[in-house]
Amino acid sequence: MNRWTRDEMAQRVARDIDDGAVVNLGIGLPTLVANHLPADKEVVLHSENGVVGMGPAPAAGNEDYDLINAGKQPVTLLPGGAYFHHADSFAMMRGGHLDVCVLGAFQVSERGDLANWHTGAADAIPAVGGAMDLAIGAKRTYVMMEHTTKKGDSKIVPACTYPLTGIACVSRIYTELAVMEVTATGLKLVDQVAGNGFDELQKVTGTPLSR
Amino acid sequence: MINKVHPSAETALRDVPDGATVMIGGFGTAGLPNELIDALITQGAKELTIVNNNAGNGDTGLAALLAAGRVRKIICSFPRQADSHHFDRLYRAGKLELELVPQGNLAERIRAAGAGIGGFFTPTGYGTLLADGKETREINGRMYVLEAPIHADFALIKAEQGDRWGNLLYRKTARNFGPVMAMAARTTVATVHEIVELGALDPEAIVTPGIFVQRVVKVGRVATGAGGFKQLA
Numbered sequence: 086m087n088r089w090t091r092d093e094m095a096q097r098v099a100r101d102i103d104d105g106a107v108v109n110l111g112i113g114l115p116t117l118v119a120n121h122l123p124a125d126k127e128v129v130l131h132s133e134n135g136v137v138g139m140g141p142a143p144a145a146g147n148e149d150y151d152l153i154n155a156g157k158q159p160v161t162l163l164p165g166g167a168y169f170h171h172a173d174s175f176a177m178m179r180g181g182h183l184d185v186c187v188l189g190a191f192q193v194s195e196r197g198d199l200a201n202w203h204t205g206a207a208d209a210i211p212a213v214g215g216a217m218d219l220a221i222g223a224k225r226t227y228v229m230m231e232h233t234t235k236k237g238d239s240k241i242v243p244a245c246t247y248p249l250t251g252i253a254c255v256s257r258i259y260t261e262l263a264v265m266e267v268t269a270t271g272l273k274l275v276d277q278v279a280g281n282g283f284d285e286l287q288k289v290t291g292t293p294l295s296r
Numbered sequence: 297m298i299n300k301v302h303p304s305a306e307t308a309l310r311d312v313p314d315g316a317t318v319m320i321g322g323f324g325t326a327g328l329p330n331e332l333i334d335a336l337i338t339q340g341a342k343e344l345t346i347v348n349n350n351a352g353n354g355d356t357g358l359a360a361l362l363a364a365g366r367v368r369k370i371i372c373s374f375p376r377q378a379d380s381h382h383f384d385r386l387y388r389a390g391k392l393e394l395e396l397v398p399q400g401n402l403a404e405r406i407r408a409a410g411a412g413i414g415g416f417f418t419p420t421g422y423g424t425l426l427a428d429g430k431e432t433r434e435i436n437g438r439m440y441v442l443e444a445p446i447h448a449d450f451a452l453i454k455a456e457q458g459d460r461w462g463n464l465l466y467r468k469t470a471r472n473f474g475p476v477m478a479m480a481a482r483t484t485v486a487t488v489h490e491i492v493e494l495g496a497l498d499p500e501a502i503v504t505p506g507i508f509v510q511r512v513v514k515v516g517r518v519a520t521g522a523g524g525f526k527q528l529a
Contacts, residue, residue: 168466217420218399
């Protein structure tokens with residue numbers, strides 16, 4: 086099957102972010118989206134550790150470790166940006182003030198349940214950070230992930246088997262094969278990689294897709 | 297006369313008792329009050345409950361406090377990191393109790409304590425393991441979980457500028473948990489890099505009013521590649 090590269094996936098997500106939107110990009114794959122926001126759109130980035138209007142990484146030698154993102158990497162502040170404390174930062178999420186957040190995932194269910202914080206393994210040390218607040222907080226929650234696990238199992242499932250991060254919170258799923266919208270009647274295909282057939286995609290997807 | 301300025305971190309932490317709940321500001325290493333943590337290690341209080349976003353990095357600061365065996369329980373959102381080996385070892389050995397809290401619930405539970413709120417209903421965590429056993433309620437068609445405030449005996453925070461009344465300004469994202477922790481503790485100790493004359497801070501810009509701060513300690517800037525302020529050469 087043809088596949089989008091990680092940068093093409095990020096580009097595809099960026100297309101679904103409107104001019105003027107306030108957006109939180111999760112750690113990992115979602116961070117790539119920042120590199121593909123078109124110059125003609127003014128998109129404001131929020132980071133849960135207390136900054137909105139976040140800019141790109143500073144040039145080498147100009148790092149300021151009092152100005153970092155949620156991944157604890159040095160960033161910059163754009164004109165118009167602001168700093169605030171943690172309770173305000175999470176009020177921005179929980180209070181529905183963010184337009185979009187983009188998160189990674191282990192699994193997403195057909196009703197938009199998200200599992201992305203804990204494998205549930207007995208010896209795993211759990212860590213949740215802001216994942217649960219982000220999942221339920223933004224007006225639209227996008228998930229960006231591989232379509233299948235390394236073993237080839239679909240990460241899109243009838244019901245998550247990993248511990249949940251949030252219930253019915255995902256709006257849209259972006260993989261290297263397709264873009265799917267979560268609807269009241271299940272997943273609807275929005276877009277898929279050119280050259281692949283619908284049946285081919287359905288075969289590697291754990292829940293029924295509608296067109 | 298009110299003068300909250302203490303000569304050293306050691307005198308500011310002299311009365312931390314065994315069994316105290318101690319909030320420590322910082323997200324990763326930004327805003328982490330290293331000098332106060334070092335003083336707490338020297339001071340010797342044990343059986344502590346620590347509230348911080350993380351559970352220590354590397355071998356210094358909070359990680360050193362854990363390694364010294366002085367912490368009974370940690371309340372945090374993100375303990376597991378590439379260099380959290382002291383936490384990992386103690387947790388796996390059953391020597392450290394962990395209360396894992398979603399980051400926004402952690403901030404709000406701290407804020408609630410400082411604001412005199414007895415608890416609040418939040419949608420975060422509903423239907424997950426972290427809400428197991430907690431009271432839930434449907435409000436206007438949405439499900440919420442009842443969360444309790446987190447009070448502390450001491451809060452140790454890092455700010456940028458302060459005055460003898462305890463008014464504080466912070467620096468960039470090092471602000472993080474400082475303002476809410478200052479509200480939630482009976483005794484808040486803040487380090488600052490500069491102590492200014494009363495009246496010198498712009499009252500329109502003061503982030504934490506001195507009413508929330510009991511002790512202020514001046515510390516030097518530390519050049520570091522992995523946290524805090526990177527000093528220009």
